[in-house]
Amino acid sequence: MPRDHHRPVHFTDAEFAAIKGGEDPALVNRVAHETANALLHRVRQDPDPEVVERLVTYTDVHGIEAVAELWARVGAHTLPGALWRIYLMRTVIRQNPDEIAFLFTRGTERIGTIDQAVAGAEQPTGPSEILTLADSILHGLYTGDFAVALDRGAAFCRLAAAGATSVADDSDLTAEERASVLTVRAFRLSELAEDLTAAAALWRRDALD
Template identity: 35%
Template sequence: MSSNGPSAPRFRRPAPLYTSVAETIPGEPDPAASADLAHDSARALLDGVFHSSDPEVVERVVALAAQDGLTDLSALWSGAPASTLPGALWRLYVLHTWVQQVGDEVVLRYRAGSRTVPGLRYLSGFAEPPDVQQVQRTMDDILRGAFTGDLGLALRRAGAVATIIAHGTAHLADEDRGDARTRQAERLLRTGEELSAAGRYAEAGQLD
């Protein structure tokens, strides 16, 4: 279910991408060049935000997926391996967007999962027990941190979030024998593992 009413996040349409990013995206990317384009665009976006002194730039990038800002990059980033910068950023954006859209469901699953893997609560940074606004705000902070602070830590925090939610999803699936939730739990756990591994790569200077 989607979160509506007062708890729903309010996005405003992001400004256009950096020219340096947009110029790397042709109208019809050549499949043979897609990997290079994915890496170049991800690095341009990351470096552009990191070296910007304008806080509005950061907020535009945090809200990039809210409207159509990420559409131009999705065809490139979504196919990149999780052990690469574009692949890691893509998974981070997908998790962030999902949490913003279904915050109430995420809270339910997080609370169930945090009892199974309590050690990850501190890394995720969520309040205990979190509410929808706290969950969405924390994911904003994680995404913001990926571009302005410690990319490795941000990816590991996102991995912890996905892993906790995966365990909660599996627990709820066991309660109602939901095959759909079981499959979701598997995907979330895989995403959590991929983000955590990408975070370790980043900290070792090996995420590119």
């Protein structure tokens, strides 16, 4: 259900300069929350397909840094923090869909949970299907059940993390450097999963702001 949020606030040039330079953490936090609330509220009230598509593909045109500038420096268990993490997840997928699809599939083979059904990826899951999944999850933030979209992102991250851990274990003796890289990736994906799960629970309690 769309929720009422704070009204968007107009900012002076000096305030925007402070944001860009990271000189005022309180202002950075304020702008992150204002923009996330205003954007989500506006789009969910009137989910024009063209607008939603532009939002989904925004980082393809402007780069992930454009989203990071607004939302990456606030807490994980906030609305801007959750939005940032879904965009980050999509970017990770798009940077190497072949490897991510492989890790995701390995994860589904290694852990017997409902995460595969929650994530909602087509089977078998190749690069094309994993790219479709990333876009579908982001679409869900703007047009579907917001908490479900976060849960789908968390499920994807858990499966990819499990896959990365499994491949790292296989590589430990023969490709130590690759094993190390995959272990770090698994840890970061697991952190993403935990943050998104927590954000989904907060949203359901009307406490994600």
